[in-house]
Amino acid sequence: MSELNESTPPATRGTASSSDGVASNHVAVVKGNNNSPNIFIRFIRAVFGYRKTSLTLFVILTIAFTILLSYIDNNLDLTVSLPTDRLEVDILDSSWLDLQNIAKHEHTYGSHANDRVHDYLQTRIRDIIKEKSYIEYENDLNGDNKILFKSASGEQTTISYYESNNLLVRINGTDKNLPALLLSAHYDSVPSSFGVTDDGMGIASLLGVLSYFSDKSTQRPKRTVIFNFNNDEEFGLYGATAFLSHPWFEQIKYFLNLEGTGAGGKAILFRGTDFGIVKYFKNVRYPYATSIFQEGFNNHLIHSETDYKIYKEMGGLRGLDLAFYKPRDIYHTASDSIKNNNIKSLWHMLSNSIDFSKFVAGQVIDLDNESADESEKSSQDFASYASFLNYFFSVPVSTLIVVNTSLLVLVPLISLALLLIIFKYKKTWQVTTVNVLKFPLAAIASGVVMNLLVSDGFQKLNQYLPTTYPLLLVYTSVAILLLLFYVFLNGINLLFRSQKVLNHDEKLIVIIEISLFYWIALVYISRSLSYNRIGNDHTGEFPITILFIVQSVAAFLGLLGWSFTTPQTTDEEASQPLLEGNQESYGTEDPDDLTPQSSLLGDEDGFKGLVKYLGYDWSLQFLIIVPLTSLIVYNSGWLVLDGVNKSIQESLAAENLIYKIIQLFAFFWVLPYLPFVFKLNRIIVWGLTLFAASGVVLISFLEPFNIANPLKLRFIQKVDLTQSEQDSIVQVFGREGIFYDILADIPSVKESKVSVACENIVDGNQVCSYKSTLQPEIIPGAKDFRDYLQIEIVEDSSSRLPYGLLYGEIIIKAPENRMCNLQFDKKASHSGRDKFKDSPAKTVIVFADEPKNVSSVAHNTRMLPEGFSRDEDGNYLFKDVAGIDNLYLNKLDWKKNFRIGIQWLPNIIDSPDDEINKLGISIECFWADMTPVDGGKESSSAIPAYRELLHYSPNYVSWANRDRGLFSVSTHVQV
Template sequence: MTEPEEGPSASIISKKPTIKKSTGPNVFVRFIRSIFGYRKTSLSFFVFLTVTAVYLLSTYDNSLELSVSLPEIGSFEDDILQESWYNLQKIGEFKHPYGSKGNKVVYNHLKAEIQSSVKHSKYIEWDNDLNNTNFLFGKDTYGSVSYYESNNLYVRINGSRSDLPAILISAHYDSVPSSFGITDDGAGIASMLGLLKYYTDGGKQPLRTIVFNFNNNEEFGLYGAQTFFSHPWSEGVKYFINLEGTGQGGKAILFRGTDYGILNHYKSVRYPYASSLFQQAFNGRLIHSETDYKVYFANGLRGIDVAFYKPRDIYHTGEDSIRRTSKKALWHMLSTALDFVEPISNNEIDIDSSYIEKDEVKQEYATYVSFLNFFFITSVPKLVIINIALLVIVPVTIMFLLTIIFCYKQNWKLGFVNSIKFPISLVVSILALNFVTEIIVGIDEFLPNSKPMNVVVLLASTFFFINYLLLNGINLIFRNYKIVQHDEKLIVALQISFVYWVLLIITTVGLANNKPGNDHTGKGLLTVLYAIQSIGCIWGLLGWCFRPSKKDLEYELLDSSRTPLLVQQVEEYGAEDTEETQFQPPSDSTSLISMDSYTARKKLNLIAKTFSYDWSIQYLMLVPIPLLIFYNNGYLILQGLNKSIQESVVSQNLIFKLSQIVAITLILPVYPFIFKVNRFLVWVSLILIIQGFFTVFFTFPFDTENPMKLRFIQSANLSESVTDSYVHVLARTGLEVENILGDMPSVKESGESVECKPLDNDMVDCYYKSTKPPVIFKAKDFSDYLSVEVLKNSSDNDYPFGLLNGEIKINVKDNNMCKINFNTGSKKKELPVKTIIKYNDKPINTTIASSSIPEGFSVDKDGNYLYKDLNGMPGIELNKLKANVPYHIGFQWLPNLIDDYNPEASNILKLDITCYWTELGDDNSLVPAYQEVNHYSPKYVTWANQASGMVSVSTSVEL
């Protein structure tokens, strides 16, 4: 006797159930199924709604006009805003770099405003540092020493509780020579004046002392912030808020904070706008500019950095003017400062009683983000604990559920093809995306300057389209190996969860060892992404746990009346959008036994299909929030960095790499559902690809809103000629700067050629001999700008067996900044200059003995400033307020370290001296060459200073 055949077919035959004729679902049921059933049209509709919602929400969150409201007209806050706006107009009336005439105008305006504000108050006082902070600073990161004459303005609002740590509010009132300095940093200064008015006109003494630092010369050394710590009012200050601008326009973002304790108080801000991605970018040096925050943090203060951040191709140019900003932008910074300072100044806060010293503050990092005017923050130690818990609990839970499914239920068959589809498709599509990116770079490498999100859309559409073809192509090739009981979207979701798990391990290790230069605080949202992905996966696995087991499945397949409504359905890659029909039993002539294996699997697949809707819950778990996180943060980071594509090829590579990452992450949330989307979305992606390449081929990357930023300086070298000067323009290779400069009338008239010299990092220095000398003052040639008197050299040395002494006087007119580099010619690493002396204005007749100079900074009995470092110094930067007073400098150096290959010159110290002039005049007329390039260059070009000034004159002397 033959044994009955095992398997689904045998079971079906042995049970021989009676199948009742179906009448079909009613109209309402069919409508619900058509909308919420797991169909291509339903899924595509969900995707469309999600993308639309994400775009609208992100646009609202990042829009100054939509998400920030002006104060009520006639209110006290409105009065403060109106007066602050007036002050901003006055600050930005002239370009005002350190030491310039415009800088003095701004200083006098601030002084008058401060005096007017504090004159009737008993607990508010003001001061400056003109008499006690002219000294040499320590060495900077390059080893140079700086001499700086400061003219900061300070205000102190004395609190009623002197035992509480004071809070500092800081901004700088200087601009760069080429800019009116409206957002960098006029808005910060105007906001400080608004806060001062709030406390003086409000009439209420705060609990905590508040100190205002209106500081100067932040642009070329952060000097004003460093000077603050020489003023007695710095004693007792423990907290700070720094107001800054590293871009022009939009909302003022919370760039970074020293630690969780102080950052947590940013919650009081009514219009929070923050992302620790910027903190990570700053600490990782992806953003190359710096702010006074660096100085305050280095000196042990705890605080935050708030700044405008876009667009960087307008900041530091003449376009940073009052017409490019608005009252609402000013109000966003002003209200942020007010909302942060007011509750701290009028309350005892949680970190007062246990002030953390500098070294400990560095360990208390925080990760944070804002959205729709809500601020979310957690400390890094707490986040590390959460991550560890997730890294353990989630895999254990998933493995437990998989054990139930595979060992007990045995109702899910995981085939090899289904397991490798996602990894193969992901790897191939990323390689294809690299190829597409290379095409974009080859055609227009500067496109992200004006259209960063267009590049992202092109790459995302390409990534989506390739994956759709690959995933469905794999299914088509292996259709004969299709498994009836499978769940493609859950397989992909689990694999994405595994990728997140690996990334979270790496991030958690980084967070546990977080420090400047190796900052991971911008990755805090990865925890949210992993948690969401895990919940979606667990939901899908729970669905399989509650499905019928393998033994019950054959009977369930034959009786559709027993199929539960919310059982997870079985889907197919590339399945057509067909009307679901109830199962019809096979006729006698079409039994399952008589079917070939493929047809039997198709029949069983139709039998297994149910009218379930739990996919929509899984979709809502896996897609909307992650897509919002990826889009919003991708937008922020690209808008903050895209303009740096003009600064170096390294920045270019970074921006395109970030564009790829953003594009991939935008598709990643819908990856489990790609195979099921409607062909309409596929055609839309193809259209976006075509449109994207059209943009790449036919869009010029620069316009008036997104200009090409060129950096100018006119330089003369007295060692070569006292009459000739050259215009130098720094730019990226490929911008065809030689054509722009060659179109200048003076170049055409002179017949001079424009030369371009390649520099490091794909930069280029284009220059031409100028026929338009500067007219900053009346001069016959450039020797009137700079001359050097050698008062003492090595041949006059009084101590032939000790340090050699030299002394010079640099004669300049209308000048505030010079640099001296010690060109030793030595191939050794030793630096021979050990002491630098800045003499005061009194005549000096005696040489200062080396033995009498202590290590570091000191002041002698004659008021001379000295800096001694036995390791040596490569140079000194000089900054002075009195424009026509010469620099009187002395040096002491060690012989026999100068030039081992030229014994006769072994005692000679060569000085390379360069002095800078910043004055341009109201219409740039004091530097005609700069006026010309501004007037005749294309409208899509903006100009910024290349160095500390717009004109430089250099020479060399030997001591």
């Protein structure tokens, strides 16, 4: 639509356009000297009048406000203060020293450094609790806590044997009738990491909380508090699982688990079992939380787990998961070290742990008195929650459903009533098909173009850029989306300008249509919440309720205005193109830019009339919708993207998900601005164009990885003893097509002139391998790789008839080793069919240190019940008639051999006679020590091939382990 020209009568020039405000309103102009408004009135007009300059100011301030507040909320230094209380200062200092000592070396379960961390913690615990008669310490090294348990993964059934060396502390409360609170963290790291945030800070925080409760100035808690400093979380959540078998576990009802699924920043509450326990997180001084992450974990979008899973699903406890969540590209790498973290991060986790445990342990809470039925009902009630600027908000899903249902009914009823008044009685608002359809059509067209641009443009142009510059992609997408909507909406106006009508208020139409979009989304969310469950969780979507409320309130104000207005016949501009014409007024220099308008409720002169009736419903609508919606969307989108953007290095599926998140982030952030896009200033339009063009250029040329945001690769060195040439092969795993040149440039590769062979594997990943001349030096005096792994077949099936269960027994000799995996063969027969619909292995036996009556154990298990059992000689047995695919072994004694018995069914179909009885077993044992076992210098390396990659890789590369160790030796036997 064209701008008004100079011949436009003063009564109409500069009037708030009918497309974007209540165009039919009239207000009396306040008279001053010479019948002109005073300076204050002119200022109010200039700022709040619905004009391009005013809207531009509002938009710029809102975007700045959004980004600034989100930055403050998520910034550790701006929202967390170090302690000033003398006790807390001392506790933090000692906890930081503990962390420095814990993270001195890589200390995975399969390393000798793990034992040193265990011993250090034992010394510290005993020192902290000395002379406290009501505090007990127990060490699982007494040998009583060994477990054999089943864990199913997809179609695979795995049985795990584990020997625990958890360190346990119990502070006995004054009220023995109250259920206990568990505080838990794990002290092992992965082989490639110093484990500062995963989970050294959790362990240091436990020591800090223990120090707090042990201090003479602290009152003894009413509730018993139990600490589990557990081991071997990283490769099976073993320490937490073992604790379920400990007698102290029976006392516990609540838990707080401290973890690290990233490395640094603030510790976030990202999971809670139910609202009943989540609500108490409001009592911590620096709450930082979002149930968006809870939804991601519960729906398995994040491919890692914590001990929370064990305590909730296997233990039936109620509690919280508090963890560091970013950045993922240095998570599980050598960069998870002291130098990349700071004491304030530790204090954030430690202070919240002290506050939560002090509150829950210090009094009776409502959950203590629940009946069994009430407890069961409450446990089913998921919680939606969030924090902002250290304010914590939570709501049970049941309440959220009631609120949503009420809104879904009341908002349409009120809106329909007002529309009935407007169209049937007032007949002041003219709505055409074009005005109704143009926003949905523009949204569809813009969405299609944006999807093509991001998925077929940005993603192919610079595939891995989100790992370093996720917000650049978001900002560029937002600028392009705004321009697309601007072009489509105003283009439609130009095409159908001949059908222009008076009083059509395009702004309000868009507000109502966006409100309808949120209404549909709220219907879906509310229905999903009614059936909320793990795997289909929607607790992170509660912000849609708030967005729907603000959008509906703005729509209600607009409809209310039209229901009180009177008809007019002045032909005012509806929705002029933003770049057309030159009659736009700026500032307060045009005293006549506002025409007399009618109020929402009647006519009134003077200053009161100006303030009350200036027809500035647009500013109310803008202030109601845009700042809050923009902040919620931006902060939520930033949290999600900041939590998952690094996982683009994990799989193609994760990559596609991240680009979808970028598109959704941009779309929802743009959405609140769209009702006002008609009135954007030409300066902001040209600014958006320049920003979008600059963004595309940067996206095209920026490097996706740098020192702060490295490329993450995974390492393992393997030897297969079944091969004629027993070479050690280095395997490196990562995303396809991005790291071959790095390996080809490694000195030992170039000097030995070996080739690097790469193979694409599942989901956009790649493994590159090369024969390494740098051999491990883990076992002192080892002459060749057979010294690392020897299998002695104690008993096989060769002399048995193929009827009933067969039995075999092996001894695994792997010096200086704690971890071995067994996989029982399940391969295609000669006819091409599977030999078994389930695994042939039905029973596994892990013999005690000095087995007795071996033959009776081996041959008298027919009446053994399914599941785990232990015989009178201390042997561990697990029977599963459906079949066992894998057996994972974990032991504490470095010198002890594994002695394993297996029972299986013969294969009498499609097998050669000499193979009917045989069971094939693949055995792989892992080593993870970074320094030689014989106590060599710390500068020497037990796995030089790994150290070489650390030393010679570009500075934008970080290294993590691929499996339970950094070096493995495997073989295959038949029994």
